[in-house]
Amino acid sequence: MTRATPPSSSERTLRLLSCNILAGASVQRYSDYLTRSVNAVLPGSSKLANLDSLAALLHEFDVVGLQEADAGSLRSGFLNQTRYIAEAAGMPYWSHQPNRPMARVAHSANGLLSRIEPSEVIDYPLPGRIKGRGALFVRFGQGSDALVVVIAHLSLGAAARMGQLAFIAELLAPHPHAVLMGDLNTEPDSPEMRLLFDRTALQMPKIATPTFPSWKPRRALDHILTSADITLDRTWTLPRAFSDHLPLAAEIRLPLALAEAAGAAPSR
Numbered sequence: 001m002t003r004a005t006p007p008s009s010s011e012r013t014l015r016l017l018s019c020n021i022l023a024g025a026s027v028q029r030y031s032d033y034l035t036r037s038v039n040a041v042l043p044g045s046s047k048l049a050n051l052d053s054l055a056a057l058l059h060e061f062d063v064v065g066l067q068e069a070d071a072g073s074l075r076s077g078f079l080n081q082t083r084y085i086a087e088a089a090g091m092p093y094w095s096h097q098p099n100r101p102m103a104r105v106a107h108s109a110n111g112l113l114s115r116i117e118p119s120e121v122i123d124y125p126l127p128g129r130i131k132g133r134g135a136l137f138v139r140f141g142q143g144s145d146a147l148v149v150v151i152a153h154l155s156l157g158a159a160a161r162m163g164q165l166a167f168i169a170e171l172l173a174p175h176p177h178a179v180l181m182g183d184l185n186t187e188p189d190s191p192e193m194r195l196l197f198d199r200t201a202l203q204m205p206k207i208a209t210p211t212f213p214s215w216k217p218r219r220a221l222d223h224i225l226t227s228a229d230i231t232l233d234r235t236w237t238l239p240r241a242f243s244d245h246l247p248l249a250a251e252i253r254l255p256l257a258l259a260e261a262a263g264a265a266p267s268r
Helices: 045-055 081-089 158-172 191-199 256-262
Strands: 011-020 063-070 093-102 106-114 120-125 134-140 147-153 178-183 222-226 231-237 248-255
Touching: 011 178, 011 222, 011 256, 045 081, 063 081, 063 147, 063 178, 081 093, 081 106, 093 120, 093 134, 106 134, 106 147, 134 158, 147 158, 147 256, 158 178, 158 191, 178 248, 222 231, 222 248, 248 256
Parallel strands: 011 063, 147 178
Antiparallel strands: 011 248, 063 106, 093 106, 120 134, 134 147, 178 222, 231 248
16 A cells, blocks of 8 residues: 655654564464463573564554553563663563553553653553453544543453453544554454444544464454544554464554654654
8 A cells, every 4th residue: 555645834744563472472374373382481582683673674664553462460570561661672661561460470561662752651451351451542642632642452252352352442522633553353244343443533444454374364354444534654564473373564644743742853
């Protein structure tokens, strides 16, 4: 998908990235889920190397949403992976939302990395029969011109996702300038996604970008969705797989007033 028109003097460009990092584990085929199950709960140099490789690519991006980052447990060597990546990439602002602690063996989290200073970050637990999913609500700027970004990792079951997206829709409904990014575990035309589009200003993507499985992408499970007043110029996947999902990137254009209110830097 190529850019139709360059940004005008009344717009600002931002680059976003959403990435499910599977706590730094590398998965290149379905059999790896079984053969690497022991390594998945143990720390190792290969996980750090994987995180370093991702951090090296983040100089191109302004806001990054992570899913399945380890918050500091046995499998990561008790390392907060969101903080580690932020510092390695030189991203000045970071936050994380720990979810699903498993007896100190594994502790997944959503993460935010940003070159723009957030004015507010709120952790919201998402509804579901099995607890442990969450949404990270990030506000850039104040008042009606604020830009709101929500980073989420949804459940595998359709019924649970329906409730979770209804909750996110309620969060976003009062905010006309919004972005939802993350591993939503569903295609853009699913019933639960249609509910989201019906209840918010978010737009269905014109082109679905497959991200899963990373070694042969067939399903568009990761998304960067924008409201109607934010121009989504293009989306693409990074060629390097850092987990079983490919990282999803997007370039967006904000109206000047919105960009200035959110503290966004001038266009590249």
